Amino acid sequence: MKKDNQHISFEFVETIPRQIEENVLYISIEFETATHLCACGCKEKVVTPLAPSGWSLIYNGTTVSLNPSIGNWSLKCQSHYFIKKNKIIWASQWNDEQIKATRKSRNIERDTTIDKTGIQKIKPKEKHQKNNWFVNIIMSLFKRD
Ligand SMILES: [Zn+2]
Structure with missing residues (x-):
């Protein structure tokens, strides 16, 4: 069922549950990943790592x-859609050549989008802490010398 503007809610979770519901985006900051069931209704799990790449x-x-x-090129349904503000926006399906071309250009597009709008990726808190800890070690090494 490809309904435009189909609603998808979200849940922040520590770990992604084994049984996941349709039309819910499960977000685990700790594991830097989001998971949902394909929006077409085929019930395939779609895992989207949250990373610069x-x-x-x-x-x-x-x-x-x-x-x-x-x-979802690897799924039978080959669904292609956006999740925008809790809504599924369906996009056109492509052939292999278009998929390749888009994957390339999209990397550039993604970066420029982030720059223009100031959209920030949510970073796991732990990472910051780890970085600070690392910086502190480096600083203390410098002091000793
Ligand atoms: Zn599907």
Whole structure:
């Protein structure tokens, strides 16, 4: 069922549950990943790593969006859609050549989108802490010398 503007809600979870519901985006900051069941209704799990080379999660306090689009080329349904502000926006299906070309250009597009709008990827808190800890060690080494 490809309904435009289909609603998808979200849940922040520590770990992604084994049984996941349709039309819910499960977000684990700790594991830097988001998971949902394919929006077409085929019930296939779609895992989107949250990483500079993967997807960016945009959480504005009320809704979530994923950037770039989700292209389930490896699934039978070959669904292609955007998750924008808790809504499924269907995109056209492509042939192999278009998929390759888009994957290339999308990397560039993704970066420029982030720059223009100031959209920030939500970073796991732990990472910051780890980095600080690392910086502290380096600083103390310097002091000793
Ligand atoms: Zn599907």
